[in-house]
Amino acid sequence: MPELPEVETIKLQLQKHILNKTIKDVHIIDSRLIKGISPRRFAAQVKEKRIRDVFRRGKVLIIKLDEGLFLTFHLRISGWIMVSAQEEKCARVVFILADKKRMTFCDARALGEIRLAGDWRALPFIQSMGPEPLTLNVEEFIQLCAQRKAKIKPLLMTQTFLAGIGNIYAQEALFCAGIHPERSAYSLTKRELGKLHQCLITVLRCAIEKKGSSISTFRHTDGENGDFASCFKVYQRKDQECSRCQAAIQREIIGGRGTYFCPQCQK
DNA sequence: AATGGGACCTGCGCGC
DNA sequence: TGCGCGCAGGTCCCAT
Numbered sequence: 001m002p003e004l005p006e007v008e009t010i011k012l013q014l015q016k017h018i019l020n021k022t023i024k025d026v027h028i029i030d031s032r033l034i035k036g037i038s039p040r041r042f043a044a045q046v047k048e049k050r051i052r053d054v055f056r057r058g059k060v061l062i063i064k065l066d067e068g069l070f071l072t073f074h075l076r077i078s079g080w081i082m083v084s085a086q087e088e089k090c091a092r093v094v095f096i097l098a099d100k101k102r103m104t105f106c107d108a109r110a111l112g113e114i115r116l117a118g119d120w121r122a123l124p125f126i127q128s129m130g131p132e133p134l135t136l137n138v139e140e141f142i143q144l145c146a147q148r149k150a151k152i153k154p155l156l157m158t159q160t161f162l163a164g165i166g167n168i169y170a171q172e173a174l175f176c177a178g179i180h181p182e183r184s185a186y187s188l189t190k191r192e193l194g195k196l197h198q199c200l201i202t203v204l205r206c207a208i209e210k211k212g213s214s215i216s217t218f219r220h221t222d223g224e225n226g227d228f229a230s231c232f233k234v235y236q237r238k239d240q241e242c243s244r245c246q247a248a249i250q251r252e253i254i255g256g257r258g259t260y261f262c263p264q265c266q267k
Numbered sequence: 268a269a270t271g272g273g274a275c276c277t278g279c280g281c282g283c
Numbered sequence: 284t285g286c287g288c289g290c291a292g293g294t295c296c297c298a299t
Binding site: 149 | 269277
């Protein structure tokens with residue numbers, strides 16, 4: 001479910017609601033999500049620690065606790081986080097906070113993961129992560145794409161290349177830039193790359209402003225929906241009219257993933 | 268280096 | 284209503 005804008009939204013909401021609260025207890029409903037440490041040890045380590053900071057790297061949400069410990073959450077496809085007083089649907093791991101509220105990691109498909117780390121930067125997935133798209137300048141982006149033969153759409157989604165872009169925002173950015181998702185990265189001109197860079201930033205910023213996209217299960221920490229889905233120009237719009245040229249939006253499998261694009265104005 | 272397939276999981280909507 | 288299939292915002296691992 002979550003790409004950069006959704007994780008960013010969760011981060012901002014958690015900063016508002018759980019900062020400086022102490023975790024009094026942990027209920028592990030589904031221990032499969034706790035990776036790299038036994039569930040028992042995980043719970044023992046986290047208990048009575050105070051939440052000192054909440055931040056994001058790519059699609060990973062990171063919570064700094066006391067004593068140099070960090071919780072990392074990856075929501076994969078179907079995860080979301082709720083802060084509430086009640087039991088939540090699809091609850092997998094529940095952190096009981098000192099004010100009796102609960103921070104619940106919910107996940108329909110149970111593919112998400114939670115880790116506890118001393119040095120979060122050393123976690124393999126994070127260590128190999130590419131740069132943050134929102135702080136990368138255009139020259140750096142052009143440099144990154146140089147000599148990459150891969151199709152641009154799967155490449156944008158490769159986390160070691162660029163962090164935080166997934167299936168929705170790759171497609172929306174490529175539509176915005178008028179670039180066909182199957183173009184080789186190195187075939188793109190500087191002008192096209194400049195446009196793509198600008199579109200990535202515009203789309204991501206807009207999605208953050210709208211508090212993400214709510215497809216299927218994704219909710220904010222208070223259960224509200226994100227509003228960006230109404231801004232989709234191609235995603236899930238097969239056979240609908242392109243907003244630029246009125247051609248029918250097409251769906252194809254590219255790099256193993258469903259991909260929507262306008263066959264007429266994405267070249 | 269790039270691409271393709273399978274694995275990990277569960278739930279929803281659709282056509283019959 | 285029931286069933287099978289395709290589909291799903293992700294990533295890893297292996298083979299070619």
